[in-house]
């Protein structure tokens with residue numbers, strides 16, 4: 001059964017790609033089918049010296065980072081390091097930032113980032129923070145948009161494959177993380193064959209402090225051993241609920257044979273988090289031992305600390321009446337998307353020919369009348385027909401994700417038939433379709449994940465690039481495609497490359513980002529314990545085998561620039577403070593033979609590079625970032641004597 005489905009999919013995929021290749025995209029023959037808008041160049045052109053209209057934060061996928069693009073130009077503005085070490089700016093190499101990548105598994109300098117989500121107030125983007133998940137070693141990061149810096153990373157215990165994350169509630173009360181893989185909780189040595197009934201999934205609700213943005217796990221809901229794929233918050237009328245798609249409700253432990261995808265319908269789990277919050281606030285739940293790291297970058301010292309936590313509050317859904325219901329949804333739903341009114345919950349059944357849309361009002365009604373169609377592990381299953389709002393009939397093949405505009409339209413991506421389909425919320429009729437190149441995953445409309453979408457652009461985040469760019473060996477980077485959706489028909493404007501696999505993205509009008517109040521760190525406010533704030537603070541201090549060098553830098557010299565007294569076998573700490581107080585004047589620092597990376601020190605900050613010299617000699621160091629006409633003069637020597 002499973003095998004025949006796979007064959008079916010492969011055939012369609014091949015057919016889809018072939019037909020896309022013939023889809024009118026050949027040079028000089030651009031037609032209506034996937035054709036470029038006639039004046040596309042003009043509509044994406046941001047003249048030299050002018051600024052883009054939107055910031056787009058695009059997940060870096062297996063790069064572990066978050067890329068910032070300008071829209072509509074598609075210009076890459078910056079790669080923000082999050083879960084992976086980044087030599088370009090010393091992230092995860094400097095002593096200040098290393099603790100950010102600490103986990104209960106030790107130092108983990110890589111992850112797979114999927115879903116950025118921008119903080120909201122009253123369901124509207126507010127531009128304070130971006131959250132993003134690390135899929136592999138379960139983590140959630142918070143990037144502060146005052147300075148575009150990763151300021152916090154929280155590991156998620158009792159989770160594996162942190163995929164159903166990191167989506168936020170409409171006042172950023174919670175950022176939510178759901179486990180893709182179910183696992184033994186707590187982890188233990190047991191037979192994989194005993195998965196069914198014994199493995200568990202966890203849905204984690206992380207409270208966000210409204211002042212600081214700091215995250216703390218409020219509770220973990222312990223769920224049956226399904227796969228929890230994606231999630232979305234309720235909004236407006238459904239605020240207080242969170243929806244999670246599931247697959248493998250068969251609880252198959254191996255997908256080699258007939259197992260998962262057998263069931264005609266899987267579930268969307270509807271979680272009433274307000275009820276659980278109240279239960280927990282009244283002392284409900286069970287504290288269990290759990291080891292997980294909480295890493296915070298202090299904004300005054302620009303230094304991270306990692307704290308290992310040792311317990312977490314778990315909640316059994318059976319103990320909280322009204323907490324969880326299952327909405328039957330055909331077939332192995334992937335994306336789970338709620339429209340801006342909060343009424344409609346779209347289940348994108350990967351293997352289904354139709355798109356199923358549930359009604360929140362009907363769901364509440366069925367719950368009130370206690371009209372259930374059985375239960376799974378004690379969790380009531382609602383009747384499919386009772387909660388159905390409508391069906392988009394045969395819109396395409398392999399639906400993955402749906403986004404919404406500000407005019408009551410939805411845009412669903414179809415991986416297999418490689419297209420985006422626009423349909424009307426409420427009438428369920430298909431209004432337009434455009435091919436994409438190729439095999440789109442998520443789509444994104446700025447604010448398309450909130451009560452107030454900015455419905456001008458749609459970006460298709462494509463998994464396969466093939467013939468869209470000049471070949472670069474056996475692999476091309478993934479691609480994004482920008483559509484103008486302000487008219488009746490979607491119009492293709494631009495292709496542009498992405499960093500790693502672009503899973504999801506979030507975008508916001510540039511005017512809504514909090515004023516860059518931390519564009520320059522004031523030197524006077526630098527509280528780093530090793531800062532050399534004046535030339536009087538400059539010194540070399542030996543402490544056993546450790547040598548601490550308090551150094552500063554400004555165009556165009558280091559102070560000190562001749563260092564003696566270091567011996568082979570020492571551990572040398574270069575603590576370097578950048579005295580610049582102008583915007584965009586970082587200096588770099590590299591020393592010969594360092595086995596880590598360089599530093600990039602922004603104005604007003606202090607960063608530390610560790611160097612363990614192995615050879616006697618007089619060794620140079622220099623600034624790595626071209627900073628003035630005398631950049632090449634920004635250099636120095638460190639003398640290393642025998643041990």
Ligand code: CUK
Nearest residue numbers: 114400441442503504
């Ligand atoms: S996922 Cu659906 S296409 Cu959101 Cu990780 Cu990539």
Ligand code: CUA
Nearest residue numbers: 587623625627
């Ligand atoms: Cu400082 Cu180049």
